[in-house]
Amino acid sequence: MASPILPGSGLGSGLDIGAIVTALVNADKAPKQTQIDTQTKNNSLKISGVGSLKSALTAFQTAMTNLGSKTAPAFAGFSATSGTPSVLTATTDNTAVAGTYNIFVSSLATxxxxxxxxxxxxxxxxxxxxxxxxxxxxxxxxxxxxxxxxxxxxxxxxxxxxxxxxxxxxxxxxxxxxxxxxxxxxxxxxxxxxxxxxxxxxxxxxxxxxxxxxxxxxxxxINGLAKDASLTIDGLPVTSKTNTVTGAVSGLTLNLVTTTAPGTTVTVGVEPNTKGLQTSIQSFVDAYNTLKKTIDTLSKATPDEDGKLTVQAAFTGDSMTRKLMSDIRAELTNNTTGGPVGVLSQIGVMTDQNTGELKFDAAAFTKSMATPGTTGQIQQLFAGTNDTNGLLSRMSKSLDPYLKPASITSKGMLDQRLADLTANGKKIANQQEALDIRVANLTKTLTAKYNAMDLLVGQMKATASNITSFFASLNAQQSAK
Known part of the structure; x- marks a missing residue:
C-alpha cells in the first residue's frame, strides 16, 4: 500500500514528515533536473537557430537567383530600349555595344x-x-x-x-x-x-x-506554309527561323511580336546600363549583409541585461557557421570568368574590417564606369560566361551543401543537423521521464520509511509513558506507608 506524504506533523514524532521528504527528494532530483533543463533549453535554442539559418540561406539563394534571371537580367551591361514594344522588344548580353538600329518587321516566323x-x-x-x-x-x-x-x-x-x-x-x-x-x-x-x-x-x-x-x-x-521571320535592320535583310532573333546584331536579341506598319520602323537603342548596374550591385550588397547579420546574431554570445553573464546564441562556438561564411566569402575574390573586372573592389565594393559586411562606394563605382567596356565586364563578373562561373551562381551554389541533399538517401547539412537535434530532444524527454519515475519512487520509499519511523517513535513514547506512570505509581505507594 502506498505511503503518502503526511500533510503535517507526524503523530508519533511531531516532525513535519511531508517537508522532510520533499526536501530530501528535491535535493536528490536537483542536479539531474538542472542538467535536463539546461539540455532542453540549449537543444530548443539550436533547433530554432537551424530554422532561422535555413530561412536566411534560402532567402539569400533566392535573391541570387532573381538577380541572375535570364529573362529579366539584373546585371545586363547594356540596356536595350525599343521605341515600339508592341512590335518588338530587345535584350542584351555582355558582348553588346552602344548603338541605334532601325528595324522593319515584314513577317513573323510561323x-x-x-x-x-x-x-x-x-x-x-x-x-x-x-x-x-x-x-x-x-x-x-x-x-x-x-x-x-x-x-x-x-x-x-x-x-x-x-x-x-x-x-x-x-x-x-x-x-x-x-x-x-x-x-x-x-x-x-x-x-x-x-x-x-x-x-x-x-x-x-x-x-x-x-x-x-x-x-x-x-x-x-491551313493558314499558309511554315515560314521564316523576315525583317530589315538598318536596311539590311535578315531572316530567322524563330521570332527570337539572335546573332543578327552582336550582343542584341530581338523578340518579334508583330509586323511593322508600312512606311515605319522601330528604333532600338543600346546604351551602357550604368544606373541599372548600380542598383543591382546595391541589391547584391544588401542581400549579403542581411545574411551576414543573421549569421552573426545566431553565432555571437551576448551579455545579459546586467552585462555580467554571457548568453550563448544558437551557434556560439559552432564550426559550421564559420565554415559557411568562409565558403561564401571565398567566392567574392574568386575570379573564374577571366574578365578584366575580376573582384568587387574594382567597382567600389569593399569589406568593412570591423563588421565583415560589404560597403558600396557609389563614387568609386562611377569612376570605374569611365573606362569603356566596364559595364559588359561587370555583367560578366556577376552573370558569368556560362551558367556556372558567374559570381551570382557560384555564391548560390556554395549554399547547396547546407540546404540540399547530396543524394536521394542523404540530407543537406541543416536538415541533418535538425534531425540530430530532434533525436536528441527525444533522448532528453526520455531522461525527464526516467527522472520523474525515480522521483515518484523515491518519494514513495522515503514516505514509507518516515511513516514507519513515526509509528515506532509513537510506540516508544507510549511505552515510555507507561513506564513513567508505573514508577510514579510505585513512588506514590511508598510515600503512603
Whole structure:
C-alpha cells in the first residue's frame, strides 16, 4: 500500500514528515533536473537557430537567383530600349555595344498547321488501325493507332506520343457536322511543314495548301506554309527561323511580336546600363549583409541585461557557421570568368574590417564606369560566361551543401543537423521521464520509511509513558506507608 506524504506533523514524532521528504527528494532530483533543463533549453535554442539559418540561406539563394534571371537580367551591361514594344522588344548580353538600329518587321516566323479531309461521322468516325507516321524536318514520329480507334482517340494518341516533340492535335467540326483532324507544331521556320502518312484517310501533305475554300476531300496546310521571320535592320535583310532573333546584331536579341506598319520602323537603342548596374550591385550588397547579420546574431554570445553573464546564441562556438561564411566569402575574390573586372573592389565594393559586411562606394563605382567596356565586364563578373562561373551562381551554389541533399538517401547539412537535434530532444524527454519515475519512487520509499519511523517513535513514547506512570505509581505507594 502506498505511503503518502503526511500533510503535517507526524503523530508519533511531531516532525513535519511531508517537508522532510520533499526536501530530501528535491535535493536528490536537483542536479539531474538542472542538467535536463539546461539540455532542453540549449537543444530548443539550436533547433530554432537551424530554422532561422535555413530561412536566411534560402532567402539569400533566392535573391541570387532573381538577380541572375535570364529573362529579366539584373546585371545586363547594356540596356536595350525599343521605341515600339508592341512590335518588338530587345535584350542584351555582355558582348553588346552602344548603338541605334532601325528595324522593319515584314513577317513573323510561323509554324505548320495541317488539316485532314473531312469525316462525315464527326469525332466518332472510325479510323483504321496501324502506325501513323508524322514527319517534320526529316524526322519521323510513329503513333500507334489501335483497333476500333475513332477520330477522337486518334487525336489523343497523337497528343500522347508526339506532344513531347511540340506537336498537338485537335478536332474541328464545321456547321455541317463534318470533322477534320487538325495537327500543329510549335516549331517555326521554313521547312518545318508537317506530313502525315500510314493511315488511310489521314494522309496529309503539309507542303500543299488547302486553299481558301477547301472541299470535303481536300487536305493540307491551313493558314499558309511554315515560314521564316523576315525583317530589315538598318536596311539590311535578315531572316530567322524563330521570332527570337539572335546573332543578327552582336550582343542584341530581338523578340518579334508583330509586323511593322508600312512606311515605319522601330528604333532600338543600346546604351551602357550604368544606373541599372548600380542598383543591382546595391541589391547584391544588401542581400549579403542581411545574411551576414543573421549569421552573426545566431553565432555571437551576448551579455545579459546586467552585462555580467554571457548568453550563448544558437551557434556560439559552432564550426559550421564559420565554415559557411568562409565558403561564401571565398567566392567574392574568386575570379573564374577571366574578365578584366575580376573582384568587387574594382567597382567600389569593399569589406568593412570591423563588421565583415560589404560597403558600396557609389563614387568609386562611377569612376570605374569611365573606362569603356566596364559595364559588359561587370555583367560578366556577376552573370558569368556560362551558367556556372558567374559570381551570382557560384555564391548560390556554395549554399547547396547546407540546404540540399547530396543524394536521394542523404540530407543537406541543416536538415541533418535538425534531425540530430530532434533525436536528441527525444533522448532528453526520455531522461525527464526516467527522472520523474525515480522521483515518484523515491518519494514513495522515503514516505514509507518516515511513516514507519513515526509509528515506532509513537510506540516508544507510549511505552515510555507507561513506564513513567508505573514508577510514579510505585513512588506514590511508598510515600503512603
Amino acid at each position: 509554324g505548320s498547321k495541317v488539316a485532314s479531309a473531312a469525316f462525315a461521322g464527326g469525332a466518332a468516325s472510325a479510323i483504321p488501325s496501324g502506325t501513323l507516321k508524322i514527319t517534320q524536318n526529316g524526322i519521323d514520329i510513329p503513333v500507334t493507332i489501335p483497333a476500333n480507334a475513332t477520330l477522337q482517340s486518334t487525336r489523343d494518341a497523337i497528343n500522347s506520343s508526339a506532344g513531347p516533340a511540340g506537336i498537338s492535335a485537335n478536332i474541328v467540326t464545321d456547321s455541317s457536322g463534318a470533322s477534320r483532324l487538325v495537327v500543329s507544331s510549335n516549331k517555326t521556320g521554313a521547312g518545318t511543314d508537317l506530313k502525315l502518312s500510314g493511315i488511310s484517310g489521314l494522309e496529309i501533305d503539309g507542303t500543299q495548301e488547302m486553299g481558301a475554300t477547301p472541299t470535303a476531300g481536300s487536305s493540307g496546310s
